[in-house]
Amino acid sequence: MNVSSSDTPLLKAVGVSKSFGGVLGCRNVDLDLFPGEVLGIVGESGSGKSTLLRCLSGEHEVEGGHVHYALRTGETADVHGMGPAQRRMLMRTDWAFVHQNPRDGLRMGVSAGGNVGERLMAIGDRHYGNIRNTAIDWLEKVEMSASRIDHMPETFSGGMQQRLQIARNLVTRPRLAFMDEPTGGLDVSVQARLLDLLRGLVADLGLACIIVTHDLAVARHLSHRLMVMRAGEVVEAGLTDQILDDPQHPYSQLLVSSILRA
């Protein structure tokens, strides 16, 4: 792990706030994410962590604050100030977004190979053989058999669909991944395998991640740092071990004790 490989954060958020028709989403959130670093955002459902994730990725407009991203060119871009074309370009090259439900992140009417190949074609790859070989390569990376390349996602198990979604996202070797409860809908045994896979990929690719989860076990397994959210605000942030072993805020203590009990 190369957490502090750079002095400039890859993603920097300052004072991010968002509400929906008077209902608070998140308030005044600051964060720095460095290249290769995995940040977990934990809290119970309704705490604003998914809203925050969508503010950080520019999907939601923000009402206050700003989010800056360090482009490969060395320039810094305002995530909410950039045009839709640049944002879409980032979304299919330098960023990944892994949804909890693989159906939201896959094209269900397109074969596994087509799903993985789409980003490559979107950025101009025009060699069928190369696209196919890269797709096979990535299916293997996510522990799927190359023989499934022409099969439809519908024929895959939930765990396989999720791995396919991950392959589809990582094929362009992005530097930043947003993940929303990536192991959410899966059985415990399938979850464990996916977590191991994710941890390996993140380390191999030097991928920076923001992972939203309500599951502290997932957070402990994957993330270097944690942010605890409650009612739209960050109540505590720090190194993962530190927060899980010695929580300071009463709400963090409650969260940690509830998982320890379980």
Place this chain on the structure above:
Amino acid sequence: MTDAYNFAYLDEQTKRMIRRAILKAVAIPGYQVPFAAREMPMPYGWGTGGVQVTAAVLGRDDVLKVIDQGSDDTTNAVSIRSFFVKTTGVATTDKTVDATVIQTRHRIPETPLTAGQILVYQVPIPEPLRFLEPRETETRRMHALEDYGLMHVKLYEDISKHGHIATTYAYPVKVNGRYVTDPSPTPKFDNPKMNNSPALQLFGAGREKRIYAIPPFTEVVSLDFEDHPFAVQTWDNDCALCGATDTFLDEIITDDRGSRMYVCSDSDYCQDRQAEGHQGDQSSSGSGAAA
């Protein structure tokens, strides 16, 4: 022509509106310009878009040719031609070389077009992305952001399923390096004729209310993969009437025992060749083809 209607049926305001749309379409090659299509006296899907474009560009000195499936004598071509004869009184022709405006459905003439000619296509579904994404709001965004990955995903899926690209007509093209465009349901055989054509190509979709254009000498590239390049259809047969080896052939079933013959879909081109003395294997009996 009858006096009950304005020249070319549409009133001058409407024609001006359509001409503005055409000018915009020419300025942004391949981009679909919305226009306020009118109800026409023929049904939607039967060429109302092409008819409105033709009505807007037609002048009294123009010579009009109308084809459907490559032929001047198919019922809908006859119907549209007689509509313009009735409402404009312009001269009409079957000869591609004599025409100044050619309205077509599903074919591009085999005879190469020349500068100054206008080819007007009738278009049923102008949006090349429509069958991948049904929503207009989304397809417009995809065009705006040049987000065409999905189009290639479709071609990728074809190859992975069939071993080759299985789109035979309405084969998508990229115009002037920018907009992915539907060539209307012409067979892909005709796609190469669109590239760098000296003629102005105008596309009218009445029901969908869109006009787009390919100006003369504009690059038109059929989408493909480097290792699965675009290729046109070929036939094992020559034209049975004129012996042509390089034209789009219609299959004609000649009896109920499975006999068939192949003849040029472009009837004018075929007749010209026969007049020049070219012969196919059945041309002796077929010289008086018109019944």
Place this chain on the structure above:
Amino acid sequence: MYVAVKGGEKAIDNAHRLLAEERRGDKEVPELGTDQIKEQLGRAVDRVMTEGSLYDPKLAALAIKQAAGDLIEAIFLIRAFRTTLPRFGYSAPLNVENMRARRRISATFKDVPGGQVLGPTFDYTHRLLDFALEAEADERGDAPFPTQTSAEVIDLPGNMPRVLAQLSREGLIEAATPGTDEDTAEVGDITRAPRTFPADRDIRLQTLTRGDEGFLLALGYSTQRGYGRTHPFAGEIRVGEVTVEFVPEELGFPIEIGEITITECEMINQFSGSATEKPKFTRGYGLGFGHVERKAMSMALVDRSLRADELGEARTAPAQDEEFVLSHSDNVEATGFVEHLKLPHYVDFQSELELVRKMRAAVDAAQDNQTDNIEAAE
């Protein structure tokens, strides 16, 4: 040989002659006059005017005659004629409150100012075929038609305030014009500008008014069956005559240019409120030329459903899907495109035929290969 491709011009002429003959039917039977259609097939005339977007009962009757009773064909004739008409301008908004109503009902209040007026309606007829209608009127000896006394009462403008206005006074229902930028924006015209999405309510309502009655009926019905429920009540339905006014530019004040018959439906729908708004009723609106109650009610249901986004409701049902509904409601567009499948598609089909043959040959070749391999292995 090659005959099928030739002779298009003659074939078309013959088809038109046969059509005229079929339309006329048995010459022993007297020909139908357009005045008879106008007077005795009024509901057909009204539908053709509404979906044809042209108020002219005489022309609609002619279109119905020419179309041999095919109403979509008649609507098409009217639309094509409408294209050629010059446009002088737009009338002033109709004052429907001053309607001289023949029929006016509310399902939400037992009695309303101006009264419930049943008027001419099929509603409470028993659907028993009346064989007496087969005979000529003088043979039947019909009873004289009633004179509608209540009509005289409500014939006075201002005596029949809108039912929904009462709810509005208490703030129980939203204002008639939703508080969007539509207030200031000019009203659109779908016959003069192409439709774009998302569409504003003015554009949606215009599209629905000329939309196919059957399509809107089915969509409205689907909302009642749970595909996007809107909890509707028929707040008010009125049928009658209204004055059309026009403001000529050179005069600057409205002048009456005529009178038309219209049907209006105002639906009252539930709305549970949101974080920022108190619960209140919402509206769905339907309007058509002539007596077109089914159409106006269906339209009001669909109008309300299409406001899902505006009211912050989840879009889950077909009737809430603006692109789907607006793109497919026009029966002239729909019938044209469906029926264009009758046009020759030789060229496309030839391409597909060639492709299928090629693919079948590839399968055969692969199988032969396999057989060869098996044989070789043996």
